[in-house]
Amino acid sequence: MTDLDYFDQFDDEGTEDSASKRDSLPDWVSNSNSSLAAYQAIQSLYKEKMQYIRGHSKKSHYTKKGSYHISKSEVARAAGLAKPNAIFHSVDYASKLTKELNDKNALLVASKEKILLSRSSSIKDLSKKELQSELRGRDRYKEISELKADEIVDLTLKRLPLDVKRQLYLA
Template sequence: MSNSYYDEYIDSNELPQSSEEDLPTWVSDKNSSMAAYRAIQTLYLQKRKYIKRHGMQSDYTKKSNFLIKKSEVALIARVNPQPLFHSNSYSAQLSAHLKNINERLEYQKNKRITQKPGGLRSKNKEQLVKEIQEQNNINAKTLAEVVDAAYERTLINVPLDIRTKLKITI
């Protein structure tokens, strides 16, 4: 008999992986590097949400809206930014990690800005009017077909004696 309940029903490769993430070697619980690393990850998710929701060039006039600053990391980690990024043994790796994250955010921002807008906003007035007129013509044709079919069904379902009195021929 197996030790785990899930072993009976789920393959071991289908089980969710452990929640322990792969941390860089310079991250440790013994110092503030773990808090700084987690702060960077949290800020990264917030900045990605901002980039995902804003597609106009004018939304990115302030870099603090889409890039992570050292002071933000230090504020969330509750330490001073000077020793965090300059005088600790892990400062160089932390700065490199922050730079890498900011480069990714900058790339995502540029990719978002260069996307072509879709939908009705991207079309000019003539195209919109033409599409609406075509759709109205299609709707009128289908309406006429539906009305004719309903009329034919109604005539077919009328009893024979009423059709003869009304002099309706099919």
């Protein structure tokens, strides 16, 4: 295989013409009304919100719902309309557009939850309380590891409840 054959197996993004792009749109999207502008606005806002989600992994970054959620008014503004009622209530494709918006919002919420659950465990990503408990645990481990065996046994026996000590005939 030559180098030219290798590159021919990939699609060029620049050679994509509008006919193939038009075929990928849902059937309710049309150039004759504002559905195309609204659909493209939802897609572009979805990309923006996904970029935000990929770049922010702390729960405190998501205090505002607008950072990971697409609102109807945002879509209307991006589509060039003054009010969301014009495209989400009073047109025949409103239910399909609302469904598309809800689907994208569900994907955004799922991505946000996934990012928050898969937080890195490195020290720089820990909160102050988590760092403090980590340091206390390390200090405690260091103290215990420096103790001798008989000191560890004595310490363990001191912490045993009285009824357990009686069963072991230690009290």
